[in-house]
Amino acid sequence: xxxxxxxxxxGGIMGAGIARDAAGRGIRTVLVERDDLASAxxxxxxxxxxxxxxxxxxxxxxxxxxxxxxxxVMLRMAPHLVRPLRLVLPHHDGLRPLWHWQLRLFLxxxxxGRRLLAGARTVDLTHGDAGVPLKRRFRAGFEFSGCRxxxxxxxVLTACDAAERGATILTRTRLVRADRDxxxxxxxxxxxxxxxxxxxxxxxxxxxxxATEVMERVIRLPSLVRTRLVKGSHIVVHRLFGHDRAYMFQxxxxxxxxxxxxxxxxxxxxxxxxxxxxxxxxxxxxxxEITYLCxxxxxxxxxxxxxxxxxxxxxxxxxxxxxxxxAPSGWRRDHRLVLDAPQRQAPLLTVHGGExxxxxxxxxSALAALARHLPFAAPWTSKVPLPGGxxxxxxxxxxxxxxxxxxxxxxxxxxxxxxxxxxxxLDRMLGRATSAAGLGQCFGDELTGAEVSHLIRHExxxxxxxxxxxxxxxxxxxxxxEQAALARxxxxxxxxxxxxx
Numbered sequence: 001x002x003x004x005x006x007x008x009x010x011g012g013i014m015g016a017g018i019a020r021d022a023a024g025r026g027i028r029t030v031l032v033e034r035d036d037l038a039s040a041x042x043x044x045x046x047x048x049x050x051x052x053x054x055x056x057x058x059x060x061x062x063x064x065x066x067x068x069x070x071x072x073v074m075l076r077m078a079p080h081l082v083r084p085l086r087l088v089l090p091h092h093d094g095l096r097p098l099w100h101w102q103l104r105l106f107l108x109x110x111x112x113g114r115r116l117l118a119g120a121r122t123v124d125l126t127h128g129d130a131g132v133p134l135k136r137r138f139r140a141g142f143e144f145s146g147c148r149x150x151x152x153x154x155x156v157l158t159a160c161d162a163a164e165r166g167a168t169i170l171t172r173t174r175l176v177r178a179d180r181d182x183x184x185x186x187x188x189x190x191x192x193x194x195x196x197x198x199x200x201x202x203x204x205x206x207x208x209x210x211a212t213e214v215m216e217r218v219i220r221l222p223s224l225v226r227t228r229l230v231k232g233s234h235i236v237v238h239r240l241f242g243h244d245r246a247y248m249f250q251x252x253x254x255x256x257x258x259x260x261x262x263x264x265x266x267x268x269x270x271x272x273x274x275x276x277x278x279x280x281x282x283x284x285x286x287x288x289e290i291t292y293l294c295x296x297x298x299x300x301x302x303x304x305x306x307x308x309x310x311x312x313x314x315x316x317x318x319x320x321x322x323x324x325x326x327a328p329s330g331w332r333r334d335h336r337l338v339l340d341a342p343q344r345q346a347p348l349l350t351v352h353g354g355e356x357x358x359x360x361x362x363x364x365s366a367l368a369a370l371a372r373h374l375p376f377a378a379p380w381t382s383k384v385p386l387p388g389g390x391x392x393x394x395x396x397x398x399x400x401x402x403x404x405x406x407x408x409x410x411x412x413x414x415x416x417x418x419x420x421x422x423x424x425x426l427d428r429m430l431g432r433a434t435s436a437a438g439l440g441q442c443f444g445d446e447l448t449g450a451e452v453s454h455l456i457r458h459e460x461x462x463x464x465x466x467x468x469x470x471x472x473x474x475x476x477x478x479x480x481x482e483q484a485a486l487a488r489x490x491x492x493x494x495x496x497x498x499x500x501x
Contacts, residue, residue, distance in 0.1 A: 002184045004030045004168070005374055007200035009175050009214055011035070012042040013151070014351050015206035016158040017363035023167035024384070025367070025377035030198065031159065031167060032189060034174040036466050038155035040280065041208050042356065043470050044316025046234065046258055046271055048246075049074065049357040050087060050146030061111070063334050067357045068112040071147055074360070075116055075393040078154065078386045080423035083396075084117055085148045086245045087258075088130050090138040090300065094252050098122075098140065105144055116393060117145035133241040133301050143245070148260065151356055152470040153421055156459050157386045164387070171460045178203060178219045185346045202373050204366065205350040209280035209317040215350060224338055225352050228320045229280065233289040234270030236262055236312040236476070240301050249300050257296050263476050264413065266311065269293050276317055285313040312476065319353045335362050339369050347373045388423025399424060409436050414446040421472065429454040441489060443482040447474050449489065456493050463490065 006022050008015045011033025019031040033039075049071045074082045091098060105120035123143045125131030131138065163169050170191065177188040185203045189196045207214045212223045239261070246260040255273065262268035272289045290307050297305040321336050335354030341347035349370055354362050364379050391399055400419050407415065407430055418426055429451060433439050440449025447467070455461035455471045464487050468475035478486070 002199040002201045004028045004198065004200040006030075006202045006204060006370070007032065007185065007187055007198070008204045008206055009218075010206035010208055010210070011037040011155070011159065011169075011171060012040065012206070012208050013038070013155050013158070013356050013359045014208065014354055014362060015204075016155045016162065017359040018204055018206055018351075018366050019167045019169070020158050020162040020165070021360075021363040021367050021379075021381050022374070023162045023165035024380050025375070026166075027374055027377070029162065029167040030200065031162065031169050032173050032175050032187075033169075033171045036171055036462070036470060037159050037169075037460060038152040038470050041316040041318055042155045043152035044232070044234075044314050045151050045356055046232070046260070046268075047149050047151045047356070048085070048087075048146055048258065048260070049082070049149055050144070050248075064108070065111045066361065067355075068108075070358050070361050071112075071117075072115050073382050074149070074357070075147065076383075076385070077360070077381075078149075078157070078389040079391060079393040079396060080388055080399070080420055081150045081154050081157065081386070082147050083149075083420075085146050085260075086118075086143055087146050087248045088123065088141055088143050088245055089248045089250070090125060090134055090141040092138060095250055101142055105142055108144065112145075117147075120144035129241075129243045130245060133303065134247075135300060135302055138300070146246075148246075149356065150420070150473070154356065154386075156471060157388065160387050160459060169460065172462065175214070175218055180346050183344065183346055185348075201346060202370055203346065203348050204370075205348065209319055211319065211350055211352060213280075219348065221340070221348070223350075224340075225321050225336060225350075227352055229276040229317050230273050230320055231276035231283055231315050231317050232271030232273050233285040233293070233313065233315040234268055235285070235290055235293045235310045236266050236268055237297075237305055237309050238267070238311065239265055240267045240297070240303055240305070247300070249296065251296050251299070257293070259297065259301070263473050266476065269297050269305075272296075280317050283315050283317050285315045289315075318355075321352045337362075337366055337369050341373065388425040390424055396420075406430075407433065409434070411446075417446065417472075418451075441485070443486045443489070444474065444478045447472065447478065447482075447486070452486065452489060453493065456490065461490070463487075 005028040008019045008031045015031055019029050022029045109119045121143055123130055123141050125138050125141050159169050173189050173191040176190050179186045184199045184201055187198050205211050205214050209229055212227060215221055215223045244261055246258055249257045251257055260268045270293055272292050290310055290313055294305045294307055336352045338350045360381050403415055403419055403426055442448055452467055455467055459471055461467050461471050464483050468478055
């Protein structure tokens with residue numbers, strides 16, 4: 001008998017989603033990730049869910065409809081991590097006429113069904129705060145609904161739910177070799193030099209940009225899908241506007257860019273998408289891309305944005321498939337599942353592409369593709385919240401009020417950050433603390449020993465980057481001395497396995 005029914009390779013959003021779905025069906029599951037959860041693409045996205053407003057072409061209508069349907073599911077499933085966001089699209093002479101965009105927005109709203117979020121409307125940019133930061137040539141525009149998601153925490157809490165439902169989550173563990181042995185896979189794992197052999201009835205390759213490499217070098221089978229990598233780069237600058245809406249810009253070269261409120265005091269600008277022919281491990285933001293994003297911002301905002309004003313830059317790589325054109329626009333952006341299941345041989349499922357907006361549905365589709373090879377159980381994830389998300393999609397203020405009553409010594413900004421990260425499970429972390437001192441050592445203005453200990457014990461955090469950039473978004477506001485103290489605290493705490501609560 002195999003150790004596990006299913007082994008999932010890759011700790012990004014796709015791997016975590018498949019592990020959660022499988023574990024919730026009673027399927028014995030192990031997830032293997034060579035680094036930290038969400039350590040690559042899944043923490044370097046634009047983190048928007050808006051339904052592909054600019055992709056309403058005949059071949060993309062089904063994909064847009066699916067994204068919009070999943071947006072509503074995610075709003076209910078994780079209302080602390082997925083938050084409504086209004087986006088403003090300024091119109092200018094270089095764009096198609098106003099009626100064209102009005103028609104697109106009308107279709108967008110019809111596809112969405114306007115179930116939970118407000119519909120689109122035209123806006124006069126010569127009046128109101130939406131037009132204040134923009135250049136005067138923008139006189140009219142449109143406003144429509146989308147969502148912002150904390151991408152890295154979505155991965156982590158999805159993995160937490162998988163663990164609580166019985167999955168084994170192995171981070172900092174590399175899959176060295178995978179061999180079919182009749183009806184099972186024999187997997188050789190390496191965790192910090194310690195080798196381990198496990199067996200599984202089914203293997204799922206959900207390694208994202210590394211999926212082809214895993215296929216060819218680890219599993220040693222040819223990849224059956226032609227893929228292409230695209231790098232999306234972002235920059236962060238000090239805040240360019242004071243309101244809580246985001247901007248969507250149609251650049252004159254045809255690219256779509258966003259300017260999004262980021263961590264209270266900053267603005268996120270991007271992505272600049274370019275084909276990436278290098279190894280996924282080597283992805284980085286180039287100076288040309290920083291210049292491009294700065295110029296794009298300057299073309300729309302009154303305030304000058306120069307490369308020296310950039311306080312952070314990051315890039316992620318996503319997978320496209322099914323194309324032959326030189327430009328990324330000629331490739332498909334949806335997902336593709338490839339099942340290799342020879343008779344009387346252990347099956348292999350490879351996930352190519354996909355996006356954070358539809359990850360839950362892709363996981364459900366993956367389990368459907370494997371239904372003949374795994375214990376049967378009905379789909380369940382569309383109506384079950386992630387940890388901490390058991391409250392109405394529009395009820396976060398009630399959760400904030402309750403937290404303020406329980407821990408009045410916390411500042412409002414910090415309390416809202418904690419609720420947005422942990423939702424109704426904040427009690428498990430803060431407990432009966434009656435003062436800031438009761439939360440232990442401080443690392444900056446907000447991060448405390450109580451929170452870090454929780455992230456180590458229950459969320460697989462093992463480094464300062466794990467804590468500051470993926471479990472929280474406090475890296476921008478934590479100085480070198482606090483980071484050094486945090487590193488010592490983590491080292492003294494020692495590596496621990498996250499436990500199902």
